[in-house]
Amino acid sequence: MTESVSPDTAEPGGQPATPSDEVPNTRDEGAADGARDSGQALVVQEQPSYMDDVVSVIAPDAFDSNPRRRNRKLVIAALFMLGATFLGACGDLLLSAVFAKEQAEIASGAEDKVAREGDAFSFSVEKSSDFPEAAMMNRLLSRAEIAKLSQADRDALGTDGRHLLDYVVSLGGVAGYSSNAYAIMGKKNAAAFSEEWLIRLVSDRSVPLIITDITPVQVKCTPAKAVSLVTVAWEGGGSTEGVFFDLTHKHYSPQIANSGEEHFGDSFFRYKTLELGNGQSSIGLRVGVSGGSKDCAWKSFRVTYSDTTGTFHQDITNGSKGFFVHGVDQARIRQESVVTIKGVEECAISSPGVRNCKISKPASP
Template sequence: MVVVAGVLFAYHANLFLDRSTATDRARSDKQAQQAVDREQSAFVSTVTPLDYDRYLPEAFTVLLDRPLTGGEQATLTALNGHRERVWEFLEPLGGRVVEHASYVEPFEDGNENRGHAQTFDLNLNSDRAAGLTINNMTAVKDSCHAPTAQTVVTIPPAGAEPRQGLLWDLTGGPTDKPHGPYVLDEGEPHEGQLYFRRNVVELGNGQSNMAFRIQPEVTTHTCRWHIVASYTDTTGSHEQRIPSGAGTFTTEAIPSQPVQYFERVPGSGWGCVGTVSRQGCPATELVQLPTPPTHRPVPG
């Protein structure tokens, strides 16, 4: 009987202890889970260059870091301006595509700057259990310098079709403040509006990832830059850099005085300016060296 009584006493004592401490243990476990959750990065950003082998803009320029040889010039001018074949030839030589500005007028804040862009896809994803809200993204220039490409190939010399996504104005030099991001959405009434004036990005807590097509535009300077994302969660307001660490994006400008300049004039053939062979360039008198888009300082 003594043994039975002791067992029953121990059982009920443990049961009482479990019940009396259950709330504290649950609270402690929840706090530990939240602490582990907050140790993770708020969100992860993934940058993907556009695949121009699958999608090539109607109007674009290719930049190269060296002049084309005589044989390469002959090959280029023999391609008759076929967009895909020109890119297929120049890409292995180190060519980079620069897209002509999509047409957006006017921007919501009165900004009139337009430049040339190197577009990329930005994907944001969070594995956090708790939700977070990105309420602003700001572009920050790290450095800007004169464009260094030596060869410029343009097909054709006209504007490009609009593209959905977000546009940042990085035009001008290192002291010119970036503006945006603006909405790019052809034919929609909110095109040209400041995106974060009316929108936020919800991540974490099982939310789907958020994908943006980013179109940063420059004029006279090639710029290295990054994004500062401002977000809030249950602990308050924070900021996170995109890309992480000391990473930057680079957006190239088209030089106004390249060593070689090739432009396909519709209906007239190639025009070739600079240190180039004039053979295969019947439209040379119809082209001029590229002029950067107009940059006007924007108040604020």
């Protein structure tokens, strides 16, 4: 049997124990030793590290008392943040690109709208006087005037027979052309007469436009007044480049007037196109018109063109005076001269439309 010892038991020597003389408490150490001897785990509570404090502030979801799990969470969080940042930047760039494209399209559309609201092209009109082939007058030439057309006076007037026409014009005549009118309108118009205009169209549009038709508008015709005609009949005489309008037809369709072309005399826009804008800044046209046996006036040439938005019209005017072409009616011609390489032939007109031309002394009008 073991006896218990009281804490107040005097130490050897008979002196009572004092607090400062208490022996060290070895109960905890003994418990630890006992836990180790019995195989039980000793849990030691560690103080949070500096990294734990940082993680708890900047990434609370990644906080973990286990360093390995904490590090994995930190890596995943960092990758997620990097991915979100990258996607956000890409989204911003994409939105900026889409916005810039929309703004460019809006600006381009606005420019096109402004361009379409104005005229599609500007134009210039000039009456052609290059290499005329005929001249007509509303009166008969005098004997002295006809004499100037004879071979004796040709040197004074110029070696080219067309210079003789300048003299007729100086007397009040009108110079024009006959070869294309004769070829296109047919041999029944033996005294066919046409006049020409040089028309240039200019456009600074960026939007392409295609001209699909040109036609005279507000055409009014009256019987021709010409009674005297002088023509130049040089071999290989001049030709008209461009388009030709025969106002004796109900529909004023432009015809090809390039005499060397395969489709000469056929519908112009059936075989050809005229384009302006989109780099093609100008077009030049030589436009011939004949009223046949009538004098004809019209207000303008109406141009029909199309672009990506539809079909439109614009008029080509000749200032406030409009356009006018003189006709030649064979039944009314009372005096005719033909200039050839041999000289000036005076034509004897036995009946309306019937004539016999030969080099002879001019008869008195």
